Amino acid sequence: xxxxxxxxxxxxxxxxxxxxxxxxxxxxxxxxxxxxxxxxxxxxxxxxxxxxxxxxxxxxxxxxxxxxxxxxxxxxxxxxxxxxxxxxxxxxxxxxxxxxxxxxxxxxxxxxxxxxxxxxxxxxxxxxxxxxxxxxxxxxxxxxxxxxxxxxxxxxxxxxxxxxxxxxxxxxxxxxxxxxxxxxxxxxxxxxxxxxxxxxxxxxxxxxxxxxxxxxxxxxxxxxxxxxxxxxxxxxxxxxxxxxxxxxxxxxxxxxxxxxxxxxxxxxxxxxxxxxxxxxxxxxxxxxxxxxxxxxxxxxxxxxxxxxxxxxxxxxxxxxxxxxxxxxxxxxxxxxxxxxxxxxxxxxxxxxxxxxxxxxxxxxxxxxxxxxxxxxxxxxx
Numbered sequence: 001x002x003x004x005x006x007x008x009x010x011x012x013x014x015x016x017x018x019x020x021x022x023x024x025x026x027x028x029x030x031x032x033x034x035x036x037x038x039x040x041x042x043x044x045x046x047x048x049x050x051x052x053x054x055x056x057x058x059x060x061x062x063x064x065x066x067x068x069x070x071x072x073x074x075x076x077x078x079x080x081x082x083x084x085x086x087x088x089x090x091x092x093x094x095x096x097x098x099x100x101x102x103x104x105x106x107x108x109x110x111x112x113x114x115x116x117x118x119x120x121x122x123x124x125x126x127x128x129x130x131x132x133x134x135x136x137x138x139x140x141x142x143x144x145x146x147x148x149x150x151x152x153x154x155x156x157x158x159x160x161x162x163x164x165x166x167x168x169x170x171x172x173x174x175x176x177x178x179x180x181x182x183x184x185x186x187x188x189x190x191x192x193x194x195x196x197x198x199x200x201x202x203x204x205x206x207x208x209x210x211x212x213x214x215x216x217x218x219x220x221x222x223x224x225x226x227x228x229x230x231x232x233x234x235x236x237x238x239x240x241x242x243x244x245x246x247x248x249x250x251x252x253x254x255x256x257x258x259x260x261x262x263x264x265x266x267x268x269x270x271x272x273x274x275x276x277x278x279x280x281x282x283x284x285x286x287x288x289x290x291x292x293x294x295x296x297x298x299x300x301x302x303x304x305x306x307x308x309x310x311x312x313x314x315x316x317x318x319x320x321x322x323x324x325x326x327x328x329x330x331x332x333x334x335x336x337x338x339x340x341x342x343x344x345x346x347x348x349x350x351x352x353x354x355x356x357x358x359x360x361x362x363x364x365x366x367x368x369x370x371x372x373x374x375x376x377x378x379x380x381x
Contacts, residue, residue, distance in 0.1 A: 037135040041070045043128050045086050057137055059109035070133070075107045093122035093129060106135065115142045166221050173217050181210040222277070222350055231357055236272045238311070239265040242300050245279035252287050256296055263301035266309055269381045270358050278354045279313065281347040282374050286315030291369070308360065308377045319368035329362065351376070 031038055031049065037057040040049040047065050055062055058073055065072070070086070071079040085099075098104065098118035106116040115138050123130040188195070188203045195203070242262045246253070253260060260283060268275075283298055290296040294316060302311045320328065329348050348362075351374075355362040360377035 034134070037137075039065075039070060039073070039133045039135065040123070041131050041133070043090055043130075045069050045071070045083070047072075048130065054135070057108075057135065058106065064109075073106055073135075075105050075113055078105070089120065089131070090129065093131065095119075095121045098133070106137075114139050169217075174214060177210045177214050177217075181207055181214075184210075216346075220346060222346075231274070232271045233269050234272065236268055236270045236275060237265075238268050238270075238275065238302070241272055241275045242279050245276045245283060248276070248280055249283055249287065252284070253296075256287060256290060258287055258290070258296035258298065260298045260300065263299065265300070265302050265311070266304070268309055268378050270378060274354045274357070278351050278376065281351050282313040285347065285374070286313065286317055286372070289315070289317045289372070291316065291318055308379050310375055310377050312373050312375050314371060314373040316371040319370055319372055320364065320366040321368055322366075325364050325366060328364070 031040075032051045034051060034053065037054040038049075038051045039047060039054055041047050047068055047070055050062055050065050054060075054065070058065075071082055074082055096119075098120050104116050104118060105113045107113050117136045117138050119134040121132045121134075123132055184203050184206045188200065188207075191199075239262060242265060246260045246262070252258075279300065283300070286298040287296050297316045299314045300311070301314070302309050304310075329352050352362045355376045355378075359379045362374065362376045364372060364374050366372040
């Protein structure tokens with residue numbers, strides 16, 4: 001420790017000797033072994049101690065820093081303003097980060113700059129106030145943040161391009177489908193008395209196929225929009241939203257003698273259009289996958305937990321096998337044949353996206369031949 005002691009200015013050595021909590025050698029050993037650069041200055045801003053990491057970080061030998069103003073370690077453009085900041089800190093000294101929310105830089109002996117994070121802490125001594133500064137080079141962190149920002153910017157541009165592509169593709173794909181369906185229908189009408197049953201069946205298959213493709217394109221476009229469009233959050237009466245979703249399915253519900261009960265639902269912060277879509281998809285699932293032995297009965301309810309609202313949409317349909325419950329949320333995954341239960345295999349994937357975009361999640365509990373309950377959560381404001 002003798003070499004280290006000779007590097008310290010006499011005032012600082014005497015201040016450490018006056019400490020009643022630790023002996024001088026313990027103080028020095030602790031400060032010297034800190035992993036970050038450590039600089040101690042007096043109330044006039046003069047450096048009274050630096051550790052080995054400070055020498056490594058700034059490129060100065062220790063004796064060139066001791067006794068100098070701490071501003072020597074800052075870029076020239078920051079020195080004048082730092083003097084005022086330093087003086088204000090001395091008036092109300094407390095442990096805190098320096099320049100919260102600002103980009104801070106240090107300057108090495110060779111004039112090169114680097115981003116730095118600084119923590120300040122006052123030290124009351126018998127001879128007055130000292131300030132301990134802990135400095136950390138955050139160049140790697142800043143480089144990583146810049147890379148992430150660059151990737152996020154590229155992703156945002158890609159999303160915009162994807163939205164544009166989806167809209168154009170949806171329009172361009174829908175148009176030939178409409179032509180095929182329309183002209184097939186016209187041919188069917190014009191040649192009706194000349195067609196045999198097999199020809200009518202073929203034309204019917206064409207029309208049904210174009211409708212399925214059209215529905216699939218719309219579903220893909222809806223899925224894309226949920227992923228890339230911004231959430232328009234507002235306070236939503238979820239009971240009113242649920243009623244809208246049920247009204248949108250009124251004819252389908254009536255056609256199978258179904259019923260939907262809406263329980264007491266809370267106000268939440270969400271995008272009302274997306275919540276209608278979410279509930280409508282889940283209620284429609286209950287109608288579609290109904291039992292042949294009973295009319296579909298669906299209940300929409302909610303319960304409160306400490307941090308979130310958990311909604312449920314329960315039905316008395318055919319249920320889902322345990323081994324299928326995970327894959328039904330993936331795109332284009334179907335458990336049943338399309339001929340028996342038509343659909344694009346995108347509805348639940350879209351519901352999952354809607355829940356996740358609101359900071360929640362979607363999951364399912366089901367018993368075969370008894371029914372299925374879908375749950376989705378929304379964080380409380």
